[in-house]
Amino acid sequence: xxxxxxxxxxxxxxxxxxxxxxxxxxxxxxxxxxxxxxxxxxxxxxxxxxxxxxxxxxxxxxxxxxxxxxxxxxxxxxxxxxxxxxxxxxxxxxxxxxxxxxxxxxxxxxxxxxxxxxxxxxxxxxxxxxxxxxxxxxxxxxxxxxxxxxxxxxxxxxxxxxxxxxxxxxxxxxxxxxxxxxxxxxxxxxxxxxxxxxxxxxxxxxxxxxxxxxxxxxxxxxxxxxxxxxxxxxxxxxxxxxxxxxxxxxxxxxxxxxxxxxxxxxxxxxxxxxxxxxxxxxxxxxxxxxxxxxxxxxxxxxxxxxxxxxx
Amino acid sequence: xxxxxxxxxxxxxxxxxxxxxxxxxxxxxxxxxxxxxxxxxxxxxxxxxxxxxxxxxxxxxxxxxxxxxxxxxxxxxxxxxxxxxxxxxxxxxxxxxxxxxxxxxxxxxxxxxxxxxxxxxxxxxxxxxxxxxxxxxxxxxxxxxxxxxxxxxxxxxxxxxxxxxxxxxxxxxxxxxxxxxxxxxxxxxxxxxxxxxxxxxxxxxxxxxxxxxxxxxxxxxxxxxxxxxxxxxxxxxxxxxxxxxxxxxxxxxxxxxxxxxxxxxxxxxxxxxxxxxxxxxxxxxxxxxxxxxxxxxxxxxxxxxxxxxxx
Numbered sequence: 110x111x112x113x114x115x116x117x118x119x120x121x122x123x124x125x126x127x128x129x130x131x132x133x134x135x136x137x138x139x140x141x142x143x144x145x146x147x148x149x150x151x152x153x154x155x156x157x158x159x160x161x162x163x164x165x166x167x168x169x170x171x172x173x174x175x176x177x178x179x180x181x182x183x184x185x186x187x188x189x190x191x192x193x194x195x196x197x198x199x200x201x202x203x204x205x206x207x208x209x210x211x212x213x214x215x216x217x218x219x220x221x222x223x224x225x226x227x228x229x230x231x232x233x234x235x236x237x238x239x240x241x242x243x244x245x246x247x248x249x250x251x252x253x254x255x256x257x258x259x260x261x262x263x264x265x266x267x268x269x270x271x272x273x274x275x276x277x278x279x280x281x282x283x284x285x286x287x288x289x290x291x292x293x294x295x296x297x298x299x300x301x302x303x304x305x306x307x308x309x310x311x312x313x314x315x316x317x318x319x320x321x322x323x324x325x326x327x328x329x330x331x332x333x334x335x336x337x338x339x340x341x342x343x344x345x346x347x348x349x350x351x352x353x354x355x356x357x358x359x360x361x362x363x364x365x366x367x368x369x370x371x372x373x374x375x376x377x378x379x380x381x382x383x384x385x386x387x388x389x390x391x392x393x394x395x396x397x398x399x400x401x402x403x404x405x406x407x408x409x410x411x412x413x414x415x416x417x418x419x420x
Numbered sequence: 421x422x423x424x425x426x427x428x429x430x431x432x433x434x435x436x437x438x439x440x441x442x443x444x445x446x447x448x449x450x451x452x453x454x455x456x457x458x459x460x461x462x463x464x465x466x467x468x469x470x471x472x473x474x475x476x477x478x479x480x481x482x483x484x485x486x487x488x489x490x491x492x493x494x495x496x497x498x499x500x501x502x503x504x505x506x507x508x509x510x511x512x513x514x515x516x517x518x519x520x521x522x523x524x525x526x527x528x529x530x531x532x533x534x535x536x537x538x539x540x541x542x543x544x545x546x547x548x549x550x551x552x553x554x555x556x557x558x559x560x561x562x563x564x565x566x567x568x569x570x571x572x573x574x575x576x577x578x579x580x581x582x583x584x585x586x587x588x589x590x591x592x593x594x595x596x597x598x599x600x601x602x603x604x605x606x607x608x609x610x611x612x613x614x615x616x617x618x619x620x621x622x623x624x625x626x627x628x629x630x631x632x633x634x635x636x637x638x639x640x641x642x643x644x645x646x647x648x649x650x651x652x653x654x655x656x657x658x659x660x661x662x663x664x665x666x667x668x669x670x671x672x673x674x675x676x677x678x679x680x681x682x683x684x685x686x687x688x689x690x691x692x693x694x695x696x697x698x699x700x701x702x703x704x705x706x707x708x709x710x711x712x713x714x715x716x717x718x719x720x721x722x723x724x725x726x727x728x729x730x731x
Contacts, residue, residue, distance in 0.1 A: 114613070298426055324716075325716040326660075327678065333644060339424060370636055374610070375611070403637065408636055
C-alpha cells in the first residue's frame with residue numbers, strides 16, 4: 110500500500126435543488142410553506158438555489174405556483190436563482206417572471222427523452238438554440254442538464270459518445286454551462302470520472318456540474334470522485350428530498366447536509382452551515398409531511414459529538 | 421479542471437459482518453433463521469464472514485448462541501470464519517468452539533472504552549498479548565479492531581497519535597492484523613486517508629482493514645477513499661444491518677450490496693454476486709423482521725436496468 114494523497118479543491122459551489130427536483134413529485138406544498146423552506150435554505154449560506162420549474166401545471170402540479178414563487182425571490186437578493194424550463198414556452202414564462210438564468214434538460218437517452226419529454230434526444234437538442242437566445246436576451250444564461258448521462262431506465266447504459274455528442278451540440282447551440290445528471294442513481298465513481306473527462310475534452314472551458322442521486326447508496330462516493338476530478342459545481346437536495354416515485358423508499362437526490370458534511374470535514378469549503386441545514390431539513394419535513402431520506406438528518410445534528418461541532 | 425485518474429486496486433476482499441455487528445443489537449434471531457442467513461451469505465461468494473462473537477450472553481443476548489453457530493460452520497468449508505471476542509475468556513470459548521481466527525476490539529478513546537468494555541484503552545490493550553497467544557496456540561490469528569479510531573461519542577475527536585499508539589501497541593503485543601473502525605459513522609474521506617497513512621507508517625507490513633458505518637451518508641465515500649489509498653480489506657454488513665440503537669432510523673454498517681455495486685461497477689473485483697446479495701438481504705430482512713436501511717436493496721435489484729445486469 111503506497112502513500113496516497115486525496116487531492117480536493119479548496120472550495121466548491123453547491124446548488125440547492127430541493128425546491129424543484131425535491132418537490133416536483135411531492136403532493137403540492139402551499140406557497141407559505143415553500144417560502145418558509147426558502148427562508149431556511151437562504152439562512153444556510155447557500156449561494157445558488159434552483160427555485161422552481163416553468164413547466165406544465167398538469168404535468169407537475171407541485172410546481173404550478175412557479176410564477177408566485179418567482180415573484181417572491183427578490184426578498185433574498187444575495188442568492189443566485191435559477192429555474193428549469195422544459196421548452197421555449199417555459200423559457201418565455203420564466204423570463205417574464207423575472208428569472209433569466211435557465212436550466213433546460215436534455216435526456217441523452219432516447220428512451221428517457223421520449224418518456225419524460227415526449228420527444229427524441231435530437232428534438233430536445235434542437236430547442237437549445239432558441240432557449241439560449243431567450244435567456245441571453247433577458248441578460249441571463251442557459252445551463253443544459255444532460256439527464257440519463259450514464260444510464261437510462263429504458264435504454265440501459267448510455268454510451269459515453271452519446272452524452273458527449275449531446276454536450277457538444279448543446280454548447281454549439283448556445284448553452285453557457287453543462288450539468289451531467291445520474292437520473293436513476295446507477296452510476297459509480299469510475300464511470301463518473303470517465304464521463305467527466307470525455308465531456309471536458311469535448312467542451313473545453315465550459316463550466317461543468319454534476320447532479321447525483323443516491324438511489325443505490327453511491328451518490329456521495331460519486332460526488333467525491335467528481336470533486337477529486339476537479340468539479341466544483343454540485344447539485345444537492347435538502348434532506349435528500351426527490352425520490353423516484355417508481356421506487357418507494359429509495360433515496361432521491363444526494364442530501365445537501367450530507368454533501369456539506371463530507372466536504373467540509375474533508376477541508377473543502379462550501380459556505381453552507383451544517384446546523385442551519387438541519388433547521389432547513391426540519392422545515393422541509395414539515396412542508397412535505399413525511400420523513401426525509403437523509404441519514405445525517407435522521408441521525409440528528411446533536412448526535413455529532415460536541416467536540417466535532419466546536420472545531 | 422485537469423485530467424484525473426481514479427486509481428483503484430483490481431480486487432478487494434470484503435468481510436461480511438452482518439452475522440455479528442449486524443445482529444448484535446437486534447432481538448435474538450432463532451438459530452434456524454441464522455443458518456438460513458449464513459447459507460444465503462455463503463452463496464454470494466463472500467470469502468470472509470465474521471460469524472458471531474463470544475461475549476457475555478447477558479450483554480449481547482442476540483449472540484448468546486455463539487457456540488451453536490460455531491458448531492455449524494463446518495458445513496461451509498470454503499469460507500474463512502472469524503469471531504469477535506471481548507477478553508481472554510471469550511478467546512478460550514472461541515477456540516474451544518473451533519474458531520481460531522479472532523477479532524478483539526480496543527477503543528482508541530477512553531470514553532468509549534469504559535462505556536463499551538468497562539475499562540480504559542490501556543487496560544484493553546493489555547489483554548492483546550494473551551488473546552494473541554491463545555489464537556496462535558490454536559493455529560489461528562488475531563486481528564485487533566480499533567474502535568472509535570476517528571471519533572468518540574464521549575471524547576470527541578480521537579487524535580491521530582492516539583490511534584497510532586494503540587495500533588503500534590497491539591502489533592507489538594502480537595496482533596497479526598489491524599482494522600480501523602468508524603464506530604459512530606462520523607469520519608470523512610480526508611480523515612480516512614490521513615489516519616490510514618499514519619497507521620501504515622507506524623505498522624509497516626501489517627494488513628490493515630477498514631470498518632465504516634453509514635450513519636451520516638459518508639460510508640461509501642469513505643470506503644472509496646480507503647480503496648484509493650490501497651486498502652483491500654473492507655467490512656460491510658448485508659442490507660446495512662447494524663444501526664445504532666441510540667439513533668433510530670439511522671443507517672448502520674455500510675451495506676455489502678452497495679459496496680459491491682460501487683466497486684464492481686468501478687472495475688474492482690469483489691468475488692461477490694449482486695443478485696445473490698439481494699437474496700441474502702431478503703433472508704436477513706425475514707430473520708430480523710424489519711426493513712433494512714440499504715438504499716440499493718430498497719430500490720430493488722430489478723430496477724437496475726436490464727442492460728446493466730446483462731453486462
